[in-house]
Amino acid sequence: MRTAYTADQIRGAEHELMARLPEGTLMQRAATGLAAVCADLLGRVYGKRVVLLVGSGDNGGDALYAGERLARRGAWVGAVLAGSKTHEAGLAALMRAGGRVVERDALERADLIVDGLVGIGASGALREPYRALVEEANAARGPIVAVDVPSGVDAGSGRVEGPAVRARVTVTMGAYKTGLLVDPGAEHAGTVELVDIGLGAHLPDPDVAALTGADVDVLLPRPGNESDKYRRGVLGVAAGSDTFTGAAVLAVGGALRAGAGMVRYAGPGAPVAQVRAHWPEAVVTELERPSIDDVGRVQAWVLGPGLGTGDWAHEVAAQVLASSVPVLIDADALTLVARDRGLLRRPAPVLITPHAGELARLIRADRDDIEAARLEHARRAAAELGVTVLLKGSTTVVAEESRPVRVNVTGTSWLATGGTGDVLAGVAGALLAQGLSCYDAASCGAFLHGLAGRRAAEGAPLTAADVATAVPAAIRAVTGGGRLS
Ligand SMILES: NC(=O)C1=CN([C@@H]2O[C@H](COP(=O)(O)OP(=O)(O)OC[C@H]3O[C@@H](n4cnc5c(N)ncnc54)[C@H](OP(=O)(O)O)[C@@H]3O)[C@@H](O)[C@H]2O)[C@@H](O)CC1
Ligand SMILES: Nc1ncnc2c1ncn2[C@@H]1O[C@H](COP(=O)(O)OP(=O)(O)O)[C@@H](O)[C@H]1O
Ligand SMILES: [K+]
Known part of the structure; x- marks a missing residue:
């Protein structure tokens, strides 16, 4: 550290x-x-x-x-x-x-x-x-x-x-x-x-701490002899809409590459077709109405990428947040929560993953002020909202009350391209489902995502899908590869 x-x-x-x-x-x-x-x-x-x-x-x-x-x-x-x-x-x-x-x-x-x-x-x-x-x-x-x-x-x-x-x-x-x-x-x-x-x-x-590869190695869950797909951790992903299908594909991709035992995807028809086509590994539930009753058990949820912000999305968000497992809230779901903060009142842990613009809406601050003083605003949001905050951007920081802020030192500015945040939500969500706390899932997720970004870019443009593909190589780089348990 x-x-x-x-x-x-x-x-x-x-x-x-x-x-x-x-x-x-x-x-x-x-x-x-x-x-x-x-x-x-x-x-x-x-x-x-x-x-x-x-x-x-x-x-x-x-x-x-x-x-x-x-x-x-x-x-x-x-x-x-x-x-x-x-x-x-x-x-x-x-x-x-x-x-x-x-x-x-x-x-x-x-x-x-x-x-x-x-x-x-x-x-x-x-x-x-x-x-x-x-x-x-x-x-x-x-x-x-x-x-x-x-x-x-x-x-x-x-x-x-x-x-x-x-x-x-x-x-x-x-x-x-x-x-x-x-x-x-x-x-x-x-x-x-x-x-x-x-x-x-x-x-x-310390005031802040930055994980090293060795720290992430210690924190990362690994399957053992007793593992099966359920025990490794099942992640639910409530993302995508008929307008935004790609976000669902990318979030599910990030989660599958980051070691979830299983990913259950729930959404309407258009993203369901896309997720099925890209990820035969995912278990998919097509939602005829905004209800997650038939999705099956999960150990954590990712909520929000491409979800939309209308009544349907609000109802899905309310149901996911009414569950008793940790929820990672990203993208459109952050807009919903900014409008209706009551959604955050729940007994189980919440990890939010805003960029500066999204955080600005959530805590009613100015976006430029947040960019200029990232630590201060991430800390303020964690205290005000009672959640763990992963603030994305050129330096990603993770804040939780009474803990030192964790600063991510991996990453590359090539990550500044559409969809990479959806991949991050999937990666961190998979770590939550595998039992990491919000604080560790967020900081290990940011570390691996940043490393995957560097590997995918190597000095040239990348796509969000490239970042998801590079996540296993990033995990191998910190764990030394190949260790069985
Ligand atoms: N303490 C130790 O054991 C050790 C300390 N060490 C070293 O000492 C450093 C700290 O030294 P420090 O406390 O003397 O302060 P320092 O950073 O040199 O600046 C102070 C002066 O700058 C000025 N000034 C202030 N703001 C300004 C502004 N906006 N714009 C312009 N000027 C401004 C102001 O001067 P004034 O305006 O009064 O002329 C003020 O008095 C530390 O960083 C490390 O390098 C190491 O040797 C290890 C052991
Ligand atoms: N200048 C930058 N340097 C390093 N990483 C960046 C930079 N800009 C953005 N990123 C990273 O790229 C990702 C972008 O996420 P996000 O803003 O949610 O995009 P999207 O919504 O398109 O997925 C985040 O992980 C963020 O930390
Ligand atoms: K100096």
């Missing part, structure tokens, strides 16, 4: 640790790690031009001491002093090592730029002259190494207001910051390198 923390949590841990160590120890550890990453990126250090952007706080101090180390190895190191004050001891150390203070035009010819403008001490959008410096650094030819967080990215949320550094690498001190895992911050951070400064034992429960 990769864990991440807010700026306040990091500051608290640093405070505790600093009290036990000689002054300046942590900054020296940070600078050593930072200089090592810079040296790796430069290849040969001797003779290279390194420009440090130095703000008024300790983030600038880290940059200056790393600059000192690079200057001692023969680099030409120039510091652009941007703040109202400068870390004096750091600047003196750089000077002693042969570094110098330079003007901003040195950025143009830099082989490497070190962004030490602001770290976890920043508040709000960058002010001048930092803004202009960031824009010049982003436009320069040399790669940028950001110290702790890219300046302009809010360390605690990943929020970006105004200009922000676009780093090749971010060298982060002591622990990951939440803003490095969540877009738009994550996108600005480039590759994140963690420098161990000894914070570990002083850190509280």
Whole structure:
């Protein structure tokens, strides 16, 4: 599990640790790690031009001491002093090592730029002259190494207001910051390198967590000798309408590929014909009226992709939600629930899988605000609605009350194409039916879906059906393949 923390949590841990160590120890550890990453990126250090952007706080101090180390190895190191004050001891150390203070035009010819403008001490959008410096650094030819967080990215949320550094690498001190895992911050951070400064034992429960392949391996259910199709978990899918048939096909496909023992599909005539044609494996019930009485027993439901939002759909949704098993609510069913929140009052667990637009309707927020502050809104929705929330988009996040938000680190922007969300609903629904909690089904589902997306795309467009096809390969990749139980 990769864990991440807010700026306040990091500051608290640093405070505790600093009290036990000689002054300046942590900054020296940070600078050593930072200089090592810079040296790796430069290849040969001797003779290279390194420009440090130095703000008024300790983030600038880290940059200056790393600059000192690079200057001692023969680099030409120039510091652009941007703040109202400068870390004096750091600047003196750089000077002693042969570094110098330079003007901003040195950025143009830099082989490497070190962004030490602001770290976890920043508040709000960058002010001048930092803004202009960031824009010049982003436009320069040399790669940028950001110290702790890219300046302009809010360390605690990943929020970006105004200009922000676009780093090749971010060298982060002591622990990951939440803003490095969540877009738009994550996108600005480039590759994140963690420098161990000894914070570990002083850190509280994390703010957010990201599953790794090994975590998903542990959580994924596998059939054993005692398994049969019913015990593995039967998923009901209430999706599709005479207008939207594809969503049903894709959701059922995702579920079959993600290990459901059986999938029972229920819908009207047109999607029934399509599901039958694509998936002879599914057990299909054609609904003559909006009733799920004849569908048979299931351990979980996926409700909503392509379902429509009229009276028929409302009645199907009400019946599915009146059942006593977990329900994943997606797409059109989210619209129904936004209109009639009473549908969510049920004793069994609910997982909702909105994109930002759908969540905006559900919690009456602005879509752009949600995109800009995904964590905050996913948390708010989980608390307000009393459900588990999987918020889709460039960074998918899973929120449930009293648990750290899980951030998904797989995925690719090639997934931004019609129907991939229906596949995700099927995948996560199949995991629910196999007994995972909403929290685990959502986060493992997002992980596998993202991995399947990457495998299906490999740098080129994909279709939603390709993503479903690639799900078993994604599962094999995390489980090591072939293990029997
Ligand atoms: N503590 C530790 O043990 C360790 C800490 N470490 C390092 O220290 C960093 C934290 O240092 P920090 O607390 O000094 O804050 P920091 O991020 O440098 O910025 C603060 C200054 O920036 C300014 N400023 C703020 N907002 C602004 C804005 N919007 N636009 C423009 N300016 C703005 C404001 O200055 P002022 O406006 O007063 O001039 C403020 O005083 C941390 O990220 C890590 O790199 C490591 O060495 C490991 C050990
Ligand atoms: N820019 C992006 N980067 C990564 N993944 C994305 C991006 N945009 C969308 N996705 C993913 O693609 C899927 C789209 O789902 P959704 O919006 O429900 O589409 P649809 O309704 O067409 O199925 C989600 O899993 C989402 O996380
Ligand atoms: K920085």
